[in-house]
Amino acid sequence: MxxxxxxxxxxxxxxxxxxxxxxxxxxxxxxxxxxxxxxxxxxxxxxxxxxxxxxxxxxxxxxxxxxxxxxxxxxxxxxxxxxxxLERREDEEYDILDENTDTESLSTQAEARHLIEKINDLPSYHRTPVYLRYVEDLSPVEIGKILGISANAASVRINRGLKELKEQYEK
Amino acid sequence: MKNKNLDKGIKEIQNIKMTSLEKSQILENVLSFSVTENQPIKSPYQGFSFSFLLKNTRLAYVVAVCLIFVLSSGGLVFASEASLPDSILYPIKVKIIEPIGGVLKFSAKEKAQYESKLSIKRISEAEALAQKNKLDDVNKKKLGDLLLNHMDALNKEIDKTDDNREANKIIDNFTKEMNVRAKILDNKKSEGRKVDGNKQNEISKEKSKDQEDKHKKIIKEIRSEDLEISNVVEMNTEVMKENQKKKELEVINKEIKKEEIHNDTIDTKVEKSINKSSDNSNNERKDKNDKHKENED
CATH class of the missing domain: 1.10.1740 (Rna Polymerase Sigma Factor; Chain: A)
Structure with a gap:
């Protein structure tokens, strides 16, 4: 058992x-x-x-x-x-390296760092729904359960957050 | 172009992973945990704890239910205290609360006082109902039956009391109170009837004389019924007074008998003593006569 x-x-x-x-x-x-x-x-x-x-x-x-x-x-x-x-944040960089990291992957991770920064710049109520939908590929129903909101509210937050993220990317 | 960068960024983020060493360490740490390890150890110095029982058993539910019952019944008792015969709470007051109050009275004197209080209360309830114009036949019967029960109980308790003065006091107070109440009740009823009579006169003016006669007959019937309660009170008080008088007479007779017996004994003693004294004087005389005779000789 x-x-x-x-x-x-x-x-x-x-x-x-x-x-x-x-x-x-x-x-x-x-x-x-x-x-x-x-x-x-x-x-x-x-x-x-x-x-x-x-x-x-x-x-x-x-x-x-x-x-x-x-x-x-x-x-x-x-x-x-x-x-x-505030002092720490200025010097802080995302420590996402692991044992498989080499010089090639370092250059490719630049886009990931940039995207993480942009996602973190989103307001808190858009940040998590957008991340869970587009990075972790969760459904709006699952996101709603995680955040304690309805699936409808989750999908609204996802759409608005994605729109905002795209606007930031275009800048 | 921009969306391609977004997709690329997403794919790169998805490639962020833990190392195999980190993974295995975390898995090992998690699986080493067992439920028994983290359970609190019972203190050997811990005695009986009511709060522990409340938290960990169903005692909390039992206590809660009892509390709800007690608190709500307290409210019910309080609410029923001022209820009248037309109320739903009235049977609770008459059949539960008042008998319990009677059980808590221990001496016959206290019980008699309590019963007299209750019968006065019934009359005041009748007053209250008459004020509201709700003293119908059903309520009258209810109150009449209850009043008779209280009177019987009062009679029994007064018979049990040894102190005649106290019994007389209770009866006097009760009769005075009842007479006053009964008069007030009669006045109220007659006022009510006057109002009814005025209304009926107005109606009768519009209607024929035959109908008027019918109304008068009905009013007379109602009047005769209304006097029932006051008659019951008067009857009962008379019966009580007669009983009390009988009791007093019995006591007086007993005392007279005792005195007679006592007097008889005194008379016999006096006679004996008189006889004795007369015998003694006769003897003395005889002795004296004998002495005189001797001297003469």
Whole structure:
């Protein structure tokens, strides 16, 4: 029984771990912190599975937990002084390198950095829906579940956010 | 061109992944967690905790239900206190609350006072109903039956009381109060009837004389019915007074008998003592006579 559960969890982990990591990295801009958040997200899933809770949509469940953990992290971060945050932001670069990174891929990641900056410049209520729709390829229904809004409201936010993103790209 | 850049950026972002080492480390960390590890350990010094019971058992629901019941019944009791015979809450007041109040009175004197209070209350309820013009046959019967019950109970309790002065006091107070109330009630009814009579006269002027006679007959019938409650009160008070008088007479007779017995015993004693004293004097005389005779000799 437990082995069956472990196998199930491993399958979910293989499929979704990179997406959750990306989602966290994009929001917190810190590789180590993103790894921590990813681990915490999967730990929560594992606890729920051990308790025997039924999860209908694993992907939506994981993104919802990650989204809430990121919000909690931002709330804790507010306790730092505003000056220190501003100082860090000037020098900060997205640490998205991994063991496979080489000189070729570095040049190709320029577009990704640019897009991440543009997505992060969007207002908070457009940022997450646009990212989840176009990068993670989630449906408006799933996005609505993650954000706690209706599918209709999610699709409205996606369209408006995409329009704004395109305008920023054209500038 | 611009959209191509967007698509390219999206694809590049999708290529951002964890390293295999990072992946395996996280998986290992997560799977090493078991439910039993994180469960709180029960303190050996922990005794009985009511708050723990409330949190972890169904006791909270039981307590909540009991509280709701108690609080709502308190409101019900309070609401029924001022209810009249035409109200839904009146049976709760008469059949539950007032008998409970009676059970809590322990001495016969207290019980008698309580019953007299209740019967006065019934009359005041009749007054209130008469004011509202709701004193119909059903309500009259209800109040009449209740009043009779209270009177019976009062009679029984007064019979049980040993203190005649207290019993007399209770009866006097009760009769005074009842007479006053009954008079007020009669006045109110007659006022009500006057108003009704005026209205009916107006109608009768418009209608024929036969109809007028019919109305008068009906009014007379109503008047005779209205006097029923005050008659019941008067009858009962008379019965109570007679009972009390009988009791007093019995007590007086007993006392007289006791005194007679006592007097008899005193008379016999006096006679005996007189006899004794006369015997003694006779003996003394005899002795004296004997002595005189001896001296003469």
């Amino acid at each position: 437990e082995q069956h559960m472990i196998n199930k969890f491993e399958n979910i982990y293989k499929e979704e771990s990179d997406a959750i990591f990306r989602f966290c990295l994009l929001r917190v801009s810190d590789r180590e912190k993103a790894l921590d958040l990813t681990q915490e997200t999967f730990l929560r899933l594992w606890k729920s599975m051990l308790k025997g809770e039924e999860i209908l949509n694993n992907k939506a469940f994981l993104f919802k937990i990650a989204h809430r953990l990121i919000i909690d992290w931002y709330r804790k971060k507010k306790s730092f002084s505003l000056e220190s945050i």
